[in-house]
Amino acid sequence: MPSVSKGAVPERKSKARAAQTRRGLLYALPDWAMIVLLFFVPIALLFIMACSRWSLMGGNRGLNFPDNFIAVFENKLFGQSILFTLEYTVIVTIFLLVLGLGLALIVQESSKWNNVLRTCFLLPSATGLASASLLFYALYSPQVGPVTKILSFFGLMDQGGSVLATGQSALWATIIVIVWRFSGYYMLLMMIGLQAIPGDLYEAARMDGAGTWRIFRSVTLPLMKPTIVMCLVYCVTGSILAFDQFFILTKGGPNNSTMTVVQLIYNFAFDSKKDLGMAAALSLLVLVALVIINAIQMRGMRDNTK
């Protein structure tokens, strides 16, 4: 008799397990369906397209590997856009990290006044990147915007000129948009990091006679390292993929001097080449680069949290 009940228990257990599996999979099904149909299939298609002669109008005309990649590497805009994207990434990252931390230090303590400041700094982060770019496009316009008038008043610019007219000033004008739009966001991330630092540490440092600067250097900065690394990761990956802001403000001009890598994908596909194969090849290169960067950074972050 006992052997029967012994046999029944595992059977019921395995039945319960099967039910668990069925239910679990069922609830995850919509997630899986989206991933397979909209993520796996396009990635597979990306590989095929990158290796095929595939024009915008003509469609698929068969494999041609590695012609698309050679065409991308030989395009003079390829190297130029990588350099420009990197230059932009470095400048934006420095500005956003410094400003983010600076603003966080200003509004760190909770008070009515600081809450007002926080809201002001954060409000631009609520706008979309495209709307922020359009807003500054109007601000920079010589017809209606105050920027040209102010700069020409100080003799820094011709009357009726535009800051978007030369490559270098267009780069800085775009950086200002991004800094305006994202500083509050990085302030928030930095604030979360600051709040995790125990207050007694500051207390102890002050007791030892450390000044404000010394406390910042010896207490705040080292303890903020994980947060700063995390912000660095976001900022670098976000900036490498820059598109909206340049597309709207400069369209890569003047003279392709503000062409980013992701803009070049669009340019290959719809403007200069009308070649989806080349655009796919460049997309694939961007994808591989980003996956490598993400993998390195995730490993770095894991080591940091240990």
Place this chain on the structure above:
Amino acid sequence: MTTPLWKRIVARVLQSLLALAFISPLIWVIVCSFSPQPGSAQSSGWGVANYLTLFGYQEGLPVYLLNSVIVSAISVVLSVVVCTLAGYSFSRFDYPGRNLGFMVTLSILMVPYASLLIPLMVWYKNIGLNDTLLGVGLVITLFQLPMSTFIMRNAFDAIPKDMEEAAMVDGCNSFQALLKILVPVVKPSMVTVGLLAFLEAWNNFMIPLYLSSSGKSTLPLAMVNMRQQTMGVIDYGATEAGVVVLLIPCAILFLALQKYYVKGFMAGAVKG
């Protein structure tokens, strides 16, 4: 150790100037959209002529607004439903393939959508989703999945298991337990997920740029196209009015739901 008064005053003044620098572009664009400007519909006196221009542009503002609302609604509903179910599955059920499912969902984060739009464009033509609002909403939802599933799984993980076990003993099945017991508890996280999806769908420019024609444009795309198509003469008044229309829902949501905003940002902060 109190700071002297003059130092505090100087600090306040500098802080005010800094805050002003951040909000002045927003104030400027709102004021200018109503103010008289040569070369715009509102050439003399104050008024809403710029907004009326928007109504008359191509398909008209209501069409683009409706497109944006539809894409946003699709993205919000799909993100909340799919991620709540997936979070429930990955948190509460123990089965082979669970971790794989979660890892694959998170791996979407590694792939920038900028690199998938070219094949998506071709793939959509094959399955009849090209130039549809549903297609745009689906892609936006896809890229919300990793972060939002992560948020939802954490929300479910924070609830003790006895809660729904008690309900199941009382005869509820797992779906009833989810709806009646768990959803009320994880509602704040669902709001965060919905908010993130709305902001992305409302503001995204690049996805509709690749996947939509002008009749199916969402508002940001229509505003950018409008600026380019006026034959060299740019109607800045209309552009400013368009920016204001785009900003309003974001600003209202931001001021009303600041708590959820911060939560969403924080969820982003732990995604690594």
